[in-house]
Amino acid sequence: MAKSSGINPELLLSQKLPEKTFTYTERDAAIYALGVGACGRDAVDADELKYVYHENGQQFIQVLPTFSALFSFELEPSGAIDLPGLQHDPRLLLHGQQYMELYKPFPSSASIRNEACIAGLHDKGKAAILEIETKSYNAESGELLCMNRMTAFLRGAGGFSNSSQPFSYSKYQTIPVSVVKIPKSQPFAVFEDYTQPSQALVYRLSGDYNPLHSDPMVAKAAGFSRPILHGLCTMGFAVRAIIKFICRGDPNMVKNIFSRFLLHVYPGETLVTEMWLQGLRVIYQVKVKERNRSVLSGFVDVHRLASSL
Numbered sequence: 194m195a196k197s198s199g200i201n202p203e204l205l206l207s208q209k210l211p212e213k214t215f216t217y218t219e220r221d222a223a224i225y226a227l228g229v230g231a232c233g234r235d236a237v238d239a240d241e242l243k244y245v246y247h248e249n250g251q252q253f254i255q256v257l258p259t260f261s262a263l264f265s266f267e268l269e270p271s272g273a274i275d276l277p278g279l280q281h282d283p284r285l286l287l288h289g290q291q292y293m294e295l296y297k298p299f300p301s302s303a304s305i306r307n308e309a310c311i312a313g314l315h316d317k318g319k320a321a322i323l324e325i326e327t328k329s330y331n332a333e334s335g336e337l338l339c340m341n342r343m344t345a346f347l348r349g350a351g352g353f354s355n356s357s358q359p360f361s362y363s364k365y366q367t368i369p370v371s372v373v374k375i376p377k378s379q380p381f382a383v384f385e386d387y388t389q390p391s392q393a394l395v396y397r398l399s400g401d402y403n404p405l406h407s408d409p410m411v412a413k414a415a416g417f418s419r420p421i422l423h424g425l426c427t428m429g430f431a432v433r434a435i436i437k438f439i440c441r442g443d444p445n446m447v448k449n450i451f452s453r454f455l456l457h458v459y460p461g462e463t464l465v466t467e468m469w470l471q472g473l474r475v476i477y478q479v480k481v482k483e484r485n486r487s488v489l490s491g492f493v494d495v496h497r498l499a500s501s502l
């Protein structure tokens with residue numbers, strides 16, 4: 194017998210997500226970089242100033258690879274997921290994981306065409322997990338720039354399976370829903386960085402306007418004492434640290450990124466990113482110093498290792 198949940202898997206999985214074309218400018222790329230803490234400790238840091246300023250003009254600034262995680266939000270800037278067959282309480286929605294493949298460096302400005310689809314749906318009993326995959330093309334050249342797979346963790350929306358076997362659908366098998374094993378050895382590098390109390394208010398200007406990150410009442414209804422930081426903002430801090438320490442400042446060395454959000458972060462907390470090298474894979478973990486808790490773990494695959502490592 195069907196359990197009492199608002200998810201109708203057949204109806205939901207039959208949905209086609211609309212194609213979307215949009216444009217970003219150098220200003221968007223720079224505001225994003227500031228939102229994930231670039232130059233936050235040192236306004237003239239040579240590794241990071243290039244994301245916000247170039248002496249020959251803004252068209253020469255570089256774009257962080259994590260910028261492209263925002264492309265999916267062009268589908269719905271409120272971060273709400275309103276689809277037939279997906280009845281859930283939007284206040285209980287959390288970002289669970291993000292996986293991205295980067296095929297080309299991003300221009301400082303571009304027109305992007307997004308093709309998105311529902312890539313997964315899983316019944317975890319107390320929660321439902323929905324995966325949305327977005328392929329982003331340069332609208333002018335037609336080149337595929339990147340793929341983003343976003344996992345939404347819908348608390349309270351599980352229990353929709355019809356049989357004793359929990360419902361689990363995955364369109365692609367390339368990345369399982371899993372945690373990364375953190376090595377027991379000393380990390381190769383550790384970087385401590387500070388988020389500002391206003392970090393989420395700045396980050397949201399990049400296009401992720403979910404009020405969970407700005408509205409105290411919405412945050413309370415979701416079970417938090419105050420607005421929390423966007424998971425993608427924490428991820429941006431972590432990958433920025435990896436680019437600095439492992440890629441020696443070259444953002445184009447990043448190939449794939451996987452992040453699993455383990456616990457919420459409050460703006461103003463200190464993020465400690467630990468990095469381990471395993472061949473061309475960097476395993477990483479982010480801890481909040483004040484609470485000594487792991488909030489994020491994952492990996493970053495790089496194209497090659499910097500010769501100075």
Ligand SMILES: CCCCCCCCCCCCC/C=C/C(=O)SCCNC(=O)CCNC(=O)[C@H](O)C(C)(C)COP(=O)(O)OP(=O)(O)OC[C@H]1O[C@@H](n2cnc3c(N)ncnc32)[C@H](O)[C@@H]1OP(=O)(O)O
Nearest residue numbers: 265268269272287288289290317346423424454455456457
């Ligand atoms: C029309 C299309 C629109 C598209 C629009 C795109 C917009 C995209 C919106 C998505 C963003 C939503 C808005 C929110 C944004 C945020 O940034 S929220 C902040 C960042 N996220 C967090 O802070 C979450 C931190 N994590 C946690 O709090 C916890 O890990 C959890 C998610 C609440 C889970 O904890 P818990 O309930 O204790 O789970 P478990 O009992 O450990 O596990 C149960 C099963 O679920 C699997 N699982 C656990 N955690 C995750 C995870 N993070 N991601 C994916 N799956 C997870 C776990 O493996 C268990 O499964 P089984 O092993 O099979 O039992």
